[in-house]
Amino acid sequence: MIIRLVALDLDGTTLRSDHSLSERVRNTLEKAIEQGTEIVIATGRTVTSVPGYIMDIPGIRYFITSNGAQIYDKKLERFIYSRCIEEDAVTAVIEAVRDKSVMVEVCSDGMAYTDSFYYNMACEGKLTYRNQKYIVDTRIPVDGYLDFMYEKRNELENISISSDSPVLLDDIRRRLEVIPGLTVTSSFRYNVEAGGSDVSKGNALIYVCGLLGIPMGETMGIGDSGNDVALLRACGLKIAVANAVSELKQEADYITESNNDDGAALAIEEFVTGKC
Numbered sequence: 001m002i003i004r005l006v007a008l009d010l011d012g013t014t015l016r017s018d019h020s021l022s023e024r025v026r027n028t029l030e031k032a033i034e035q036g037t038e039i040v041i042a043t044g045r046t047v048t049s050v051p052g053y054i055m056d057i058p059g060i061r062y063f064i065t066s067n068g069a070q071i072y073d074k075k076l077e078r079f080i081y082s083r084c085i086e087e088d089a090v091t092a093v094i095e096a097v098r099d100k101s102v103m104v105e106v107c108s109d110g111m112a113y114t115d116s117f118y119y120n121m122a123c124e125g126k127l128t129y130r131n132q133k134y135i136v137d138t139r140i141p142v143d144g145y146l147d148f149m150y151e152k153r154n155e156l157e158n159i160s161i162s163s164d165s166p167v168l169l170d171d172i173r174r175r176l177e178v179i180p181g182l183t184v185t186s187s188f189r190y191n192v193e194a195g196g197s198d199v200s201k202g203n204a205l206i207y208v209c210g211l212l213g214i215p216m217g218e219t220m221g222i223g224d225s226g227n228d229v230a231l232l233r234a235c236g237l238k239i240a241v242a243n244a245v246s247e248l249k250q251e252a253d254y255i256t257e258s259n260n261d262d263g264a265a266l267a268i269e270e271f272v273t274g275k276c
Contacts, residue, residue: 001218002218003271003272004036004214004219005038005039005209006032006037006219006220006221006222006268007042007221007231007235008039008041008042009043009044009201009225009227009228009231010041011043012224012243012244013223013224013228013263013264014054014222014259015259019134021053021054022262025265027265028265029060029265030058030059031273032272033057035273037272038061038062038214040060040064041054041064042064042068042221042223043063044158044227045066046065046066046070046111046158047063047070047079048110048112049112049138050065060074061073061074064201064204064205064208066107066157066195067185067195067199068199068200068201068205068230069082069196069204070082070204071204071207080211082157083198084154084155084157084196085156085157085181086196086197087154089179089181089182089194089196090149090156091150093182096179097146097172100168100172101165101168102163102168103161103163104145104149105139105159105162106148106156106158107156107160108152108155108156109157112139113148114139114141115142116142116143119135119136119139119141123136129162129163129190130162157195158193158194158199159195160187160191160192161194162190163191164190169191173186173192176192176194181197182194182196182197183195183196183197183199183200185200185226185229185230186226187226188225200227200231201230201231201234202230202235203230205219205231206234215236216234216236217236219234219235220235220237220238220268220271222239222240222241222263223240223244224241224243224245225248226245226247226248228240228244229248232251233251238251238253239252239253239254239256240256241256241257241258242261242263243258243259254267254270254271
């Protein structure tokens, strides 16, 4: 099987749990690029939240961000694709989370915002169910986040809702799933996310492959979470890391080692480059 393009999720897949990029993974990506393989990043992060040590790898041009709501072209230094949530759907999400004790993060124009209350909790080391450094480094705090969401209701690409209460998250997910015009997914244990009706990493990758003239059968996707299901379904070869959720493993053709054991590198070596 010829693989001309590899699509990579970041957190829990390409990056280790401490958000670092191992030397082996970086070397494997560079070797694949040298051999002519297209490497595409497909992440739930906004483009401004993509680590510099990923963004600066020579040869990676396309970044699918916000769970597929945007595609950033590094060569052109601009977004080439953007899909926002419909205004009525955003308004309905606001009502679904109103008066709920949840952390809400919203993405707009490649930036990520969150309620200043939870941002301050992260600064103080009290937001134990999230990576607090990541929140402090990548989120912009806003007061009155529901008013902010309403003001930005025509400009939101993604809405992430987090809580350490599974019961509360399940309730909110059920509320979101009946809102017309939303795609509902999850990128880690403590969250549920909403994007536009046709938004997914898979659809965004299909768009990129159309630009490049690469058949979907010649692509490989690697992921770990529910928001990677659409990505794997779009790809010719579907890879889950060992730490992936069971939903994703059921989609996979092959299960590699965990993100902390360089699973992404091992899969690329197995199916694309050979041993480094």
